[in-house]
Amino acid sequence: MTAATTTTSTQGTPGGAHIEIRDLTKSFGSFTAVDNLSFEVQPGRITGFLGPNGAGKTTTLRMLLGLVHPTSGTARIDGRDYRDLDRPLSVVGSALEATNFHPGRSGRDHLRVIAAAGGLPDSRVDELLELTGIPAAARKRAGEYSMGMRQRLGLAAALLGDPRVLILDEPANGLDPEGIRWLRGFLRHLAGEGKTILVSSHLLQEVEQTVDDVVIIANGRLVRSGTMAELHGAPTTIVRTSDNDRLVGALRVADVMAAPGADGELVVETGDKRLVGDVALQAGVPVWELRDRRTDLEALFFQLTEGTNRNLGDGATSLPGATQPGATQPGATADAPTETDAISGREGANE
Numbered sequence: 274m275t276a277a278t279t280t281t282s283t284q285g286t287p288g289g290a291h292i293e294i295r296d297l298t299k300s301f302g303s304f305t306a307v308d309n310l311s312f313e314v315q316p317g318r319i320t321g322f323l324g325p326n327g328a329g330k331t332t333t334l335r336m337l338l339g340l341v342h343p344t345s346g347t348a349r350i351d352g353r354d355y356r357d358l359d360r361p362l363s364v365v366g367s368a369l370e371a372t373n374f375h376p377g378r379s380g381r382d383h384l385r386v387i388a389a390a391g392g393l394p395d396s397r398v399d400e401l402l403e404l405t406g407i408p409a410a411a412r413k414r415a416g417e418y419s420m421g422m423r424q425r426l427g428l429a430a431a432l433l434g435d436p437r438v439l440i441l442d443e444p445a446n447g448l449d450p451e452g453i454r455w456l457r458g459f460l461r462h463l464a465g466e467g468k469t470i471l472v473s474s475h476l477l478q479e480v481e482q483t484v485d486d487v488v489i490i491a492n493g494r495l496v497r498s499g500t501m502a503e504l505h506g507a508p509t510t511i512v513r514t515s516d517n518d519r520l521v522g523a524l525r526v527a528d529v530m531a532a533p534g535a536d537g538e539l540v541v542e543t544g545d546k547r548l549v550g551d552v553a554l555q556a557g558v559p560v561w562e563l564r565d566r567r568t569d570l571e572a573l574f575f576q577l578t579e580g581t582n583r584n585l586g587d588g589a590t591s592l593p594g595a596t597q598p599g600a601t602q603p604g605a606t607a608d609a610p611t612e613t614d615a616i617s618g619r620e621g622a623n624e
């Protein structure tokens with residue numbers, strides 16, 4: 274696959290730009306949408322920004338893009354607030370919504386308007402239409418686009434200025450399996466160029482094959498961050514045998530710990546299946562099953578964020594030990610004063 278080439282920026286370190294969220298809080302009246310949130314996003318990596326509906330992902334991204342003023346804290350790209358970036362198009366590209374295209378305007382014309390505003394040539398538009406796989410649709414009116422095509426057009430718009438940072442809100446929404454696979458490869462290529470990529474999703478499973486790092490929030494607060502490998506935990510092996518005690522003893526001699534798991538299986542604290550098989554053979558214990566133990570990411574995500582979907586209103590419950598100062602109680606959304614985006618007229622921003 275070909276992809277946009279990276280130009281050298283005049284700001285920060287060439288090629289790489291960090292995102293830094295520090296003690297970020299956003300309150301709408303007495304409702305705390307984002308609550309003292311801190312995390313970093315590294316260049317050359319794809320970071321999944323995860324949380325259930327209403328967790329505060331979009332509000333955080335909008336603060337990062339200067340569309341919403343933080344109540345306190347900072348959200349910086351390459352060490353600066355968005356409004357202080359000299360040439361924002363070349364530093365950060367974003368696709369926050371896949372629906373806000375003028376329905377009567379073609380995809381190509383939509384991109385040409387953005388390109389003209391940023392002083393970019395029309396050739397860049399055609400390049401991006403090609404890269405995002407929608408050149409044929411370019412002359413169609415955006416109102417006739419499928420959700421998947423709108424996602425690709427949004428991505429093309431975000432990449433017009435060849436930014437070093439890419440911020441995408443739920444980019445896999447509306448994509449079919451082939452589209453999701455394409456997106457994965459495309460983002461991987463861009464990360465390989467050194468771009469800093471932040472992708473929000475409300476499903477860990479949806480992005481588990483795409484992202485390197487994760488930041489998980491619930492009720493506007495950080496509940497977990499780290500690499501995908503850390504989230505998966507230390508590798509372990511499941512083994513089934515006729516004589517667990519004998520195998521546990523033999524493994525202990527080999528300095529490998531094992532403990533009984535569910536349904537008579539043994540959980541062995543190593544990912545080295547060959548070692549487990551060899552030890553079992555030497556101990557004369559038949560092996561009936563030998564496999565990696567995979568972390569159930571869906572269960573883990575649910576455990577971390579259980580009952581915190583604030584969009585559901587009454588009935589949702591807070592995380593244990595994560596009560597929200599400032600009256601961020603379940604169901605508070607219904608009473609939260611709504612601020613309207615002065616630019617777009619849409620709810621969800623206040624600047």
Ligand SMILES: Nc1ncnc2c1ncn2[C@@H]1O[C@H](COP(=O)(O)OP(=O)(O)OP(=O)(O)O)[C@@H](O)[C@H]1O
Pocket residue numbers: 301304306324325326327328329330331332333475583584606609610611612613620621622623
């Ligand atoms: N302008 C606003 N005025 C009042 N409340 C708001 C405003 N914008 C967002 N909220 C509330 O803040 C909470 C966080 O919303 P946000 O859109 O950031 O969540 P999200 O994690 O992106 O959710 P989703 O996955 O559903 O998009 C929600 O309860 C939402 O209703």
